[in-house]
Amino acid sequence: MSSHLIRxxxxxARAKIDLRFDNGVYRVRDEAAEATILLPASLALEERAVQQLLAFASVKTPTGDAAVCAACATPDFHPGAIAPVGSIVATDADVVIPAAIGTDINCGMRLYSTGLSLAxxxxxxxxxxxxxxxxxxxNERNVPLPTRxxxxxxxxxxxxxIDAIEPQGLWAGVDRxxxxxxxxRCIGLDSLTADSHHAPDAFVGTREVYRDPCLGTPGSGNHFVELQVVDEVMDRHAAYAAGLKSGDVVVMIHSGSRDLGFHVGVRWMDRARDAWPTGVRHPESKLYALAGPLATEYLQAMGVAARYAWANRVVLGEMVRAELQRVFGADDARLxxxxxxxxxxxxxxxxxxxKGATPAxxxxxAxxxxxxxxxxYVALGRGHADWLWSCSHGAGRRMRRQQARAIVGAFHGGDWHCVTLREERRIEEAPEAYKPIGPVxxxxxxxxxxxxxxxxRPWVTFKA
Incomplete structure (x- = not known):
């Protein structure tokens, strides 16, 4: 056993957590729960993230039954506001934990091949x-949509x-x-259920057209639109099927449900707390599960935000396609x-x-x-049940944004090309603030x- 592991x-142990490490896998346990974490020894294991994961693994239903069947984490594992990023939690089909995914519902990635080379x-x-x-x-965008x-x-x-879109603004040039x-080609989209009564009135009210100020925006933080170059093909057959060729430029979009997701997420985290039975002690972690009809209703509300997040990435993609057409006279971009x-x-x-993990x-x-x-990386999932059919959604942060800002001088002079209107974003999201992707x-x-x-490999990154 290494001296590092002993320490x-x-x-x-001082935090009353039993920790074992074998072949790249940490097994952690406290008096209430256990979880597994896939993390190479070269990457730091943060105690706060482990405590957050065990707290989620120990969530109970209002009747006192265990809500969680299994909990694990991928190598981008690090602390979040409530749930640790890079975590996966499984519950029975009639139980949900709204705080487990928070407010950026269906934040995700979208990748296009442009059909054009870097040359x-x-x-x-x-x-x-x-x-x-x-x-x-x-904000030079024109995305009108009828509320219908x-x-x-x-x-x-x-x-x-798509059928209800009218050929105005951006949509006039879209190939429906x-x-x-x-x-x-959208993973998980067909399994979502939703009901418009969970949407804010502005989206489904009496006005004929709504120009949503968030639609077609990447959002702040780690969200981005990035032009990338296919640097190396590792699986020739899978890359060919995906339309990826060495030297070609691709577009990766990382964005979520914006204000609508915040509306749904906060509302349902509050509702889960308010639905806790009177006279039953509230959990110290402040993590609440919903069961039965309320769980079903949450999934419909979540579905509203999740479908919106998909539409937001669609709009971002169509704006990129339109500019490729404008500059190069061609739009061969393929999802x-x-x-x-x-x-x-x-x-x-x-x-x-x-939470910050991807279906695989x-x-x-993925x-x-x-x-x-x-x-x-573009990867093929292998459906590993021990890791709840998931993989990481990125490299994962190794430095808080506040830390990155505190050592701003160390990040000057990088050769990465970030286009942003806010200089602090360039610093907060600097490569040094993230884990190296290779070990992940x-x-x-x-x-x-x-x-x-x-x-x-990144070519040009756009950050709000």
Whole structure:
């Protein structure tokens, strides 16, 4: 046993947590729960994140029964506001924990192949960056939608939403048949249920058209739109099927449900607390489960925000397509995959809560970004049941944003290209604030969670 592990065990013992490490897997246990964490020894295991994970693993229903069947974490594991990022929690199909996914519901990744190489795009880089900055960051976008389209999205689903779009603004140049075809490449989207009565009035009220100020925006924090280059193909057949070719430029979008997700998430975390039975002691962790009809209703409310998050990524993608057409006279961009990582999906007869973790079922594509200065990966899931059919959603932070700002001088002079209107975003999201992506990918490949398909290197990153 290494001296590092001994010190780690002693530190966790002081917090009354039993910790074991074997072959890249930590097994942690306290008096109430246990969990497993896939993390190479070279990456730090943070006590606060472990405490958060064990707190979720020990959540009980209002009747006092255990709510959680299993809890685990992927190598991007680090503390979150409530739930640790990189965690997966399974409950019975009639139980949900709203705080497990928080307020950025169905935050996820969307990847397009542009059909253009870096050699083709490079000479027009300045013009393309200027146009993308205008639409992505400077509010030069025109995305009118009839409220009936939002209602169709929430009540009937993505295909009904596409049918209800009217050819105005951005939508005048959108290929709706292509959009409809791409719905099948969105992981988990078809399993969501929703009901428009959970949406804010602005989306489904009496006005004919609603210009939602958040629709088509990436959001702050670690969200981004990034132009990347296919740097290496690792699985030739899978890459060919996905339309990925070495030297080509791709577009990765990371965004979620914005204000609508915040509305739903806060409302239902409050409702879960308020539904706690009178006279029953509230949990010290302040984590509440919903069971039965309330759980079903939460999933419908969550579905409203989740479908909106999909639509938000669609709009971001269509704006990029429009600018590629404007600058290069061609729009051959093809959706590779859209994957969620903050959502509850019913799988294998359970509700799988993923907080900063991505579905990785056997044969399905997953997206695992690094940082603005590190590679991202396209991978095939291998459907590992021990890890709840999941993989990481990125490299994971190793430094809080406050820490990054405190050592701002160390981050000057990087060769990464970040386009932003806020200098603090460039510092908070600097590559040094994130774990290296290599060990994160290697650990998951060796453990049988994924098989890498292609490696992507960042070219230009847009951050709000």
């Amino acid at each position: 780690l065990q002693r530190a966790f 083709q795009l490079g000479p027009r880089q300045e013009a393309l960056v200027a146009r993308l900055k205008a639409v992505l960051l400077e 389209a939002f209602k169709a999205l929430f009540d009937a689903g993505p295909l009904a939403f 048949d292509r959009l409809a075809d791409e719905v099948s 590779v995959v859209d994957v969620p990582h903050n959502v509850v999906l019913t799988e294998q007869g359970r509700n799988i809560h993923r 079922h056997d044969g399905n594509l 997206l695992i970004p690094g940082s603005m200065g590190d590679h991202s 990918i290697d650990a998951q490949r060796e453990a049988g969670l994924i098989e890498p398909v292609a490696r992507l």
